[in-house]
Amino acid sequence: MGLKIGIPRALLYYDYFLLWNTFLESLGVEIVLSQKTNKDIVNNGIKSAVEETCLPVKVFLGHVHNLAQKKVDYLFIPRYISVEPRRFLCPKFMGLPYMIKHLIPGIPPVLNVDIDMRKQKGELPVEMYRLGRLFTFNPWKIRMAYRLARENQKSFKKMMLQGFLPEEVFFNGTEKSKALKRTVLKENDQDRNVLRIGLIGHSYNLYDKYINMNILEKLQEMGVQIITSKMFSEAEVNSGLKKLQKDIFWTFGKETIGSAFYLLEERITHGIILLVSFACGPDSIIMDLIDRAYKRAGIPCLTLVLDEHSAEGGVITRLEAFIEMLKWRKQKNEGYFSTHGKPVDCPESPF
Amino acid sequence: MKVTFPHMGNLWIALKALFEKLGHEVIPPPPVTRNTIELGVRYAPEFACLPLKVNVGNFIEGLEKGAETVVMLGGSGPCRFGYYAQVEREILKDLGYSFNIIVVDPPMGDWQRFLQDLQPLGNGCGWREVWDALTLAWEKIKALDQIHRTLLKVQFYNPRVTWKCYDHAVKAINGVDDKKLLQRATSEGIRKLALFSENQNGTFAPLKIVIVGEVFMMWEPYVNLDLEKALGGMGVEVIRSAYLSDWICDNVLFNPRHMLRRIKFKKAAKPYLNCFIGGHGWESVGESVLYARKKIDGIIHVLPFTCMPEIVAQSILPAVSRDYHLPVLTLSLDEHSAQAGFLTRIEAFVDLIRERKQITA
Numbered sequence: 179m180g181l182k183i184g185i186p187r188a189l190l191y192y193d194y195f196l197l198w199n200t201f202l203e204s205l206g207v208e209i210v211l212s213q214k215t216n217k218d219i220v221n222n223g224i225k226s227a228v229e230e231t232c233l234p235v236k237v238f239l240g241h242v243h244n245l246a247q248k249k250v251d252y253l254f255i256p257r258y259i260s261v262e263p264r265r266f267l268c269p270k271f272m273g274l275p276y277m278i279k280h281l282i283p284g285i286p287p288v289l290n291v292d293i294d295m296r297k298q299k300g301e302l303p304v305e306m307y308r309l310g311r312l313f314t315f316n317p318w319k320i321r322m323a324y325r326l327a328r329e330n331q332k333s334f335k336k337m338m339l340q341g342f343l344p345e346e347v348f349f350n351g352t353e354k355s356k357a358l359k360r361t362v363l364k365e366n367d368q369d370r371n372v373l374r375i376g377l378i379g380h381s382y383n384l385y386d387k388y389i390n391m392n393i394l395e396k397l398q399e400m401g402v403q404i405i406t407s408k409m410f411s412e413a414e415v416n417s418g419l420k421k422l423q424k425d426i427f428w429t430f431g432k433e434t435i436g437s438a439f440y441l442l443e444e445r446i447t448h449g450i451i452l453l454v455s456f457a458c459g460p461d462s463i464i465m466d467l468i469d470r471a472y473k474r475a476g477i478p479c480l481t482l483v484l485d486e487h488s489a490e491g492g493v494i495t496r497l498e499a500f501i502e503m504l505k506w507r508k509q510k511n512e513g514y515f516s517t518h519g520k521p522v523d524c525p526e527s528p529f
Numbered sequence: 530m531k532v533t534f535p536h537m538g539n540l541w542i543a544l545k546a547l548f549e550k551l552g553h554e555v556i557p558p559p560p561v562t563r564n565t566i567e568l569g570v571r572y573a574p575e576f577a578c579l580p581l582k583v584n585v586g587n588f589i590e591g592l593e594k595g596a597e598t599v600v601m602l603g604g605s606g607p608c609r610f611g612y613y614a615q616v617e618r619e620i621l622k623d624l625g626y627s628f629n630i631i632v633v634d635p636p637m638g639d640w641q642r643f644l645q646d647l648q649p650l651g652n653g654c655g656w657r658e659v660w661d662a663l664t665l666a667w668e669k670i671k672a673l674d675q676i677h678r679t680l681l682k683v684q685f686y687n688p689r690v691t692w693k694c695y696d697h698a699v700k701a702i703n704g705v706d707d708k709k710l711l712q713r714a715t716s717e718g719i720r721k722l723a724l725f726s727e728n729q730n731g732t733f734a735p736l737k738i739v740i741v742g743e744v745f746m747m748w749e750p751y752v753n754l755d756l757e758k759a760l761g762g763m764g765v766e767v768i769r770s771a772y773l774s775d776w777i778c779d780n781v782l783f784n785p786r787h788m789l790r791r792i793k794f795k796k797a798a799k800p801y802l803n804c805f806i807g808g809h810g811w812e813s814v815g816e817s818v819l820y821a822r823k824k825i826d827g828i829i830h831v832l833p834f835t836c837m838p839e840i841v842a843q844s845i846l847p848a849v850s851r852d853y854h855l856p857v858l859t860l861s862l863d864e865h866s867a868q869a870g871f872l873t874r875i876e877a878f879v880d881l882i883r884e885r886k887q888i889t890a
């Protein structure tokens with residue numbers, strides 16, 4: 179029987195689960211996931227964490243608690259330093275395994291894996307090889323597992339661009355997955371009645387229904403078309419980044435500000451919503467820059483701050499008011515999309 | 530150019546000397562006050578860390594006083610500080626100021642860009658003058674730190690008078706613009722402060738508390754609510770775990786002695802935190818362990834509310850505290866922190882360690 183390794187269903191799970199799952203399963207490891215985020219998980223996380231930690235990290239701690247009860251041999255909590263050249267994740271990701279060990283006593287041992295792609299050389303990352311060696315002595319097998327994982331991850335990324343939801347892709351495969359259908363957004367002139375909104379945030383805020391109070395479905399119920407910041411290609415993000423004077427050194431920051439600026443430039447959406455975790459360091463700066471740019475351009479921008487105290491009712495009210503305002507604005511400026519690419523004179527947003 | 534810059538403790542004295550030597554008119558922002566912080570809170574992002582808010586307040590006050598150029602340090606991540614200047618520029622722009630900002634970003638291999646960025650500050654001075662200006666500023670930083678170190682060794686004997694002496698010495702250092710005179714002013718200040726300990730007959734053994742944490746909070750007395758002075762008033766000897774000159778030796782000059790110290794703290798931190806996490810978080814953990822092995826009575830960890838690296842440190846420090854049987858107090862401070870509640874917390878902490886010491890003695 180293979181080893182059982184637990185992966186918390188939180189933070190970068192929404193970005194890299196498929197990669198790790200393929201890699202580890204090909205090496206004969208059994209993967210155990212924590213439950214979907216629920217009230218108990220969040221409460222346990224809050225109890226273990228330092229008070230002013232951001233909600234996603236608290237939720238992560240809750241998931242670790244949850245896994246600890248599941249009798250796994252190891253916990254898989256890599257230390258993500260950087261996933262691309264010149265950029266970091268966030269200081270908290272860098273210290274995460276250490277925080278876990280000291281905040282939650284008595285958990286299964288944590289596998290030490292450092293992900294630092296700033297100085298990546300050669301095909302197979304050294305750390306993945308090291309990880310693979312724990313389960314097999316056959317280097318060829320590790321290489322093959324890695325190739326397969328990389329392929330899967332590549333197609334996963336493509337599907338994300340098309341608007342598929344990560345968990346759907348992980349468990350339902352390509353055919354049956356639900357998607358937000360990005361394609362429609364591009365043909366904007368055909369479908370004038372639909373309101374389009376950019377939803378900007380980190381993957382774990384966008385796709386964890388519990389954290390974001392199911393905002394995706396709520397917006398869809400209101401008849402809004404959504405494009406999330408995970409649905410932009412590298413090229414689009416980079417073209418958005420051109421507006422910055424200094425290159426951004428956070429990967430999530432790059433995604434959010436790049437996609438938000440791209441939307442601003444291309445005028446694809448009628449407004450955007452920023453999903454921010456309370457006490458998120460990078461977002462406190464990035465989202466402010468986005469908000470400023472939108473204010474200057476006169477395009478509505480709503481910031482929703484997520485924390486453990488956010489009440490669902492309040493969020494819905496704010497969402498509804500925002501959507502109403504956008505609809506009203508849209509009617510007033512029907513000519514809006516024909517001035518594609520040029521700033522439109524609009525009154526300052528009340529939000 | 531009329532230059533202004535952000536405040537951090539006594540840093541302004543060195544910066545003023547530097548820019549004046551380069552032939553600029555220097556308009557230091559007024560000292561940090563309630564008003565500075567209120568300005569920062571009003572215009573900076575709500576969830577930004579406190580140093581950014583104070584910076585914004587400083588800049589507004591500096592520009593109002595007539596400055597035209599803002600000089601700010603940059604960085605390369607992973608912490609927020611590296612992007613501070615970018616937001617600050619946008620904030621000031623939105624407020625309608627016409628100004629110029631010079632961001633000193635680390636060269637990161639691109640020396641040409643680095644020198645180009647700094648060129649306006651050079652003001653056409655030759656290398657020799659630039660060198661003189663830089664060394665004078667550096668000497669001032671070192672001198673100020675020396676004076677401060679001496680002050681902390683004696684302030685608990687007589688807080689009122691020692692601080693007066695200290696302020697006097699700082700003023701003297703600010704007044705000189707020549708290395709020889711600077712040396713004289715420094716040794717004079719140190720001599721006067723050292724007198725306080727000589728007059729004691731050595732019977733009084735104060736409690737020793739080390740301050741670790743985020744550097745801005747350690748070094749800017751207004752935002753840490755005069756923590757050091759408050760502790761001195763309670764008869765405690767305060768040890769600051771890092772000074773600005775240490776930071777420069779560590780991160781800019783790569784001074785060999787400091788590199789050795791860094792190896793030591795990394796080794797000490799290893800069981801708790803074995804990697805760089807941005808900001809000063811690693812140092813906070815490592816230095817805590819190093820000091821915990823010495824004869825000290827407690828540690829105070831200061832951080833601005835929501836500071837990322839220090840939250841990691843804060844999550845880990847209880848383990849250090851447990852392993853070394855050493856009380857640790859974490860003070861997370863923001864613009865709402867009020868003197869009253871703050872003092873009670875510190876008093877309670879000092880009482881606790883005093884009792885502990887009596888029991889174990």
Ligand code: SF4
Nearest residue numbers: 232268270455458459
């Ligand atoms: S990026 Fe923000 S939300 Fe994510 S872990 Fe860091 S501080 Fe928390």
Ligand code: SF4
Nearest residue numbers: 578608610808836837
């Ligand atoms: S170290 Fe802390 S205070 Fe400094 S920039 Fe980073 S988060 Fe802000």
